[in-house]
Every structure is written in structure tokens, then in C-alpha cells.
Amino acid sequence: MPTALITGASGGIGAAFSAELAKRQHNLILVARSADKLQQLAAKLQQELKVQVEVIVQDLSAPGAGTAVFDTVVKKGWTVDLLVNNAGFGDYGVFVVSEALEEDRPLAKQLTMVQLNIVALVELSHLFLQGMRQRKAGSIINVSSIAAFQPMPYLSMYAATKAFVLSFSEALWAENKDLGIRVLCLCPGPTESDFFAVAEFPKAMASSSGQKLVPATEVVRDALKALDKNESNVVTGGIPNQIIANMPRLMPRELVVKSIEKVFRTKEE
Template identity: 60%
Template sequence: MQLNSIKKALVTGASSGIGETFARELASRKVDLVLVARSRDQLDRLASELQGQHGIQVQVIAKDLTEPDATPVVFDAVAGGGETVDLLINNAGFGDYGPFETRSLDKQMQMVQLNIGVLVGLTYRFLSAMKPRNRGAIVNVSSIAAYQPLPYLSVYSASKAFVLNFTEALWAENQDSGVRILALCPGPTESNFFDAAEFPASFRGAGNSLTPAEEVVKDTLAALEKDFSTLVTGGLSNQIIVNLPRLLPRDTIVGLVEKQFRPN
């Protein structure tokens, strides 16, 4: 699938970070957009800017995706009007830092719903619409956290492991369907992830240790065009991180990670 054949893309979590950067990059390529996030004000401002700069159409869906009806509401808002989506980017998600039993259970359950439930629901609906057309693409945003358990980010890393395995399986199922499916696994990236996850300031790292979101997005679109099943972004250090579990016992890996992430 050539990226120049993409006419409309839907991006969840589009109001900031990687999602906003996907929206900006796709708009620069003259792709019409459907932007989904909770904040209508932020989405409206972004939509107005992109429409003015690039002459594209932008549909805004302000929806809290942790709500039970989120998936059908988003799909029906697009498909109900007879519109088709060529590219789905399931980017919405969040983490939560700290010992599991000390964190809000409601927040952990919302994380499972958003990071897994909504992603599966939207993938199901849009994949079902893409396959009869023999064209389309889906990017599911996972993380390098998918490759090993992360103490103090236990639900987050488990949810991203689900996304990685789920997406790679769908990639294999759809090799002859005309639909491309990619698991994006970024490392630490310029976004509001650390703030939203309530990391202590000492864990957030210097700015130069974070991969620019623009680099992640451009690498992702290039990998999608090459029909990769998985992309790990962020350079050699992240490649080492995701491959270490192949070389060391799991107890050793998770013990080392626990020391690294242990609260001060």
C-alpha cells in the first residue's frame, strides 16, 4: 500500500504528543482527518489550524474513550455518514506509575479499557470495513514496555504486551488481504506521558534523552509502506532493551527492571 493512496485517517489521542504529530504529518501530506480525544477545545484548535494550512477536511470527535459506548460512537460518527477510513491510528492510551496496590483501581481499569478494549473494538470495526475494499492500514501504538514486565508500571506494560501480540497476529492473518497492520513500539518520546503517569521528576529524564515525536511518526509511516509487522523506534539503545529478554532469564530481567524503576 502506497501512502499516497491514503485519503482519510482517523487518529485517537490526537490532541497532544504522538497523536497530534501524526495528525500534523498526515495533514502535510493532504490526508483528510478524523481526530478523536476528550478535549474538544484542543481538537477544534488543531482542526482549524490544519484546515487553514493544508486545505484538508478535518472531523472532530470529542469523546472520552474510557466510556463503555466509546467504540461504537466513534465508528458510527464516521461510517454512519458513509465515510471510509483508509488509515486507523490507535494511539490513545496512558500509564500509571507506582506500586500496583497503592494506585487507584478505577484508573487501572480505565487503562485496561483504553489501552486494550477500545483498541480492539476500533480495530475490529475498521478492519471489517477495510477488508472488503482490499485496502487500508492500521497502526496500533504499543511500546518497548511490551517486551518485558515493568514493575511499578505493571498494568501499562501488560496492556502494551497485549497490543504487540494482538497486532502481530493480525498482521500475519491479513498478509493477503490488502490491509497493512503495524505495531508501533516507541521508547521514551517527547509527549505528556510522564506527567499523565505521575512519574517523579527524577524519572522523567533530560529532554535530549527523549525521541522527538516527529521522528517516531516519520519512521512509522515509512515502516507501514514497507509492510513491517513491528517497529521499535528510538535508536540502538531501544533495540538492545527489547532484545535483552531473549538472552537473559526472565527473573533476571524483571529484577533488574525493578531496581531501575523502584520509587526513591
């Protein structure tokens, strides 16, 4: 029975991956910082789907957290066949504004985002990919976003980190595809999760965006279909998200980013 390690497994897309992979008879290693949520999910999946579920409580935004997770897996003697790098978060707002407004995003939060969205993902990919290359088998799913395909004013750091994930993942796909190793970059659009709350989106903007939130279960099923086909990336959520992802190829980049800025600007700004 294969084993999947899923980061950010306590909710949203991570929890959906956990449930779907358990249905497909994968043993699981669930990683997140919320011990209670992980334990509850682990108990539920073990009872209902009769799979083995291990829990690693770890804040992946801490330096060296990826190595700590890997060391735990090695110490326990587990072999990871599928790595799902899902942990990450966004942050809405102007990157820097005048001191008088005090509305710019805290630098510490932006650096934490880089640590979680990029550094931990790279660290885990590097460490677990070594064993996959030795076995000439294994898969990695790195969760990015449709924000990866263009600059995003007011989500500037988030979009930049997800652009890194897309580029990095596609390069790994090309380097490893002839070894029997699959690497997929998952690029969902707005999904049913805590993303908007964590990113501190204005409530009026989140409720009036008009874009339907896609169930996390649907995103996961589309991702696993793409993985089975050994695709390098997949944009989920239907035609609207396909248009968003391909828009920068068809229009001047300055026009694209100006249009996005108008959409995401709050009335106060």
C-alpha cells in the same frame, strides 16, 4: 484523497500523526476528549495544509466508546483508509501496597487503563477492519511501547496492556497481509509528550533517567516508513531502544525483571 482516523489526536504522538498525515494529503478524523485542543488543531491543519479535518469529541475510556465513534463515522458517510489507535496512558507506582502507606494505584484507574489501552483499541480495530477486508485495502497502526517486550515493575498494568497490543497487532498483520491490508504495531521508547506527567512519575526519576526523549515527529516518520514496508512492528528511538526490546530474548526473564525493578524503584521504596 485517503482519510485517516487518529485517536488521542490532541497532543503528543497523536498530534504528530495528524500533522504528518495532513502533509501527505490525508483528510483527517481526529478523536479525543478535549474539544478545544481538537478544534484548534483541526483549524490549523485545514488552514495551512488545505485538507478536510473532522472532529469527534469522545472519551475512549468509556464503555462502548469505540462503537460510538464508528457509528458517527458511518452516519457521516466517511471511509477510513488508515486507523491510528494512539489513545492510551500509563500509571507509575506499586500495584498494591499496605493500607498504612496508601500509595498503591487506584483500582479504578487501572481498569480505566485496560478499557482505553486494550478494549477501545480492539473495538475500533474490529469495526473498521471489516470494511477494509471488504475493500481489500486499508491500514491500521496500533501504538504500543518498548514496555511491551518485558514485564515492568511499577508500570505493571501499562506494560501488560502494551504487551497485549503487540501480540494482537502482529496476529492481525499475519491474518490480513495477503488481503492488501497493512497492520503495524508501533513501539516507541520515551517520547516528547505528556506521558510522564499523566503517569505521575516522580519528578526526580523523570529528570534523572538519562534517556533522551525522542521528538514525536521522528517517531511518526519512522512508523510511516515501516508501514510503507508492510512491517509487523517497529521499535523507534535508535539502538538503546532496540537493546531494551531484545534484552528478554538474550537473558533469563527473572534477571530482566529484577534489573528493571531496581531501575524503576523510588528511593522511598
